[in-house]
Amino acid sequence: MNKAVAARITHILTTCCRNESHVRQIQAQVLVHNLRSDTTVAYHFIMACQSANLLVSAALPLYLDGRKKPHTFVCNSLLKAFAHSSDHDKSWVIYCFMHRNSISVNNYSFPFVLKALADMRLIQGGDLLHAQIRKLGFFTDIYVGNSLMNVYSAFGNMDFCRKVFDEMLLKDVVSWTIMISGFKNLGKFHDALIAFDSMTREGVMPNQVTAVNALAACAGCGVLDMGLWIHEQVKKNKWELDVILGTSLIGMYAKCGRIHEALQVFNQIKEKNLFSWNAIIRGLALSKNAEEAVNLFFKMKEEGIAPDEGTLVAVLIACVHSGLLHKAQHIFSSLANGEYGISPSIKHYNCMVDLLARSKHLGEALRLIREMPFQSTVSTWGALVSGCRAEGNYELCESAAWKLVQMEPHNSAHYVLLSNVYADQGKWSVVDKVRQMMKETGLKKGMSISSLCG
Helix, strand or coil, rough: CHHHHHHHHHHHHHHHHCCCCHHHHHHHHHHHHHCCCCCHHHHHHHHHHHHCCHHHHHHHHHHHCCCCCCCCHHHHHHHHHHHCCCCCCCHHHHHHHHCCCCCCCCCCCCHHHHHHCCCCCCHHHHHHHHHHEEEHHHCHHCCCCCCHHHHHHCCCHHHHHHHHHHHHHHHHHHHHHEEEEEEECCHHHHHHHHHHHHHHHHHCCCHHHHHHHHHHHHHHCCHHHHHHHHHHHHHHHHCCCHHHHHHHHHHHHCCCCCCCHHHHHHCCCCCCCHHHHHHHHHHHHHHHHHHHHHHHHHHHHHHHCCCCHHHHHHHHHHHHCCCCCCHHHHHHHHCCCCCCCCCCCHHHHHHHHHHHHHHCHHHHHHHHHHHHHCCCCCCCCCCHHHHHHHCCCCCHHHHHHHHHHCCCCHHHHHHHHHHHHHCCCCCHHHHHHHHHHHHHHHHCCCCCCCCCCC
């Protein structure tokens, strides 16, 4: 009788269980007919709850009420469902329940819990599971090893990630990709490329995910040769040049100074999104192709892609590098008037201050600083100092340089800059006073350099 009922319930769950009302009715039938121990029913009920967003309110209390120990398969089904839901923290709750109730775990249990821990950034749980995995001998399972590596990578702990990698008896392209991605995310681009090179020497070929991460590392440290090799692999394997892979190639070529190749890749991407447009406009800005950057910016708008803060910073930087004052003013005015749906940020104001100062409009640059609705930054005054020195406006230059000293009194670079401003005018007695100030502050020339363009 129960087998027939179980079969009927399974059929309903897989064919017509569509909403909360259906799930609740099935839940009642499972209880009435005592089918909680039926693993097939349990699996399909959990999947139905996941679809209806009822995992916490229906699936969890049905199988983890403490009256009867659920089967490992049922617990694994719950772990999988929660690991891929917004309530991934419940995966850790389920694992702890299994541990307390002596429900055996297997190689399918750990990857789901580890995924949840990575999403939750729960390092303590990762350490505990690491010990359990070693104790139970699951390092022979490549999926368990990769999942544990991913946890440490997510925490930025690449020493432990590498330790797990070295302990694993089997490794695949996913294992190597986790290593490469982890180093790349920490900005350790050379380490990422060393791992990538080691992977290929081992005879493991990259997949698209590996390629995207390796290309970002190539861009980060300007390694063109490896980027070219990866692009050849893309062509050789006939991978689709989707927006993610295409944007990564654009970024690599742009950072390596090959803007022509970056444009070729951009034109080959069939469906472009905001990120691909931003990448090519940034690349053109870096290579000082301002006119083309501005043209693409307006073409992007024509194609219905709304720019974000990064797009506007990139196109304004392009204008700064090539002195396109009027075009920058037009774009900034449109931004300030709300045409792009976002408000100008301090970065946009700093670009305009820089451009006005470079274009010898020092008074207008100062007025913009005084009128902008933000506290000025080191970048703001640094741009004005540069423009003033180039124009020989030492009165304003001194004032701006003193602003830098006031904002960062422990940065020796600002004192050096101020000293140079006075030296330009032959005011050697004041130069000596500035140097004395440095000594009294405990600073040495060159002990720190402040970024004046961030």
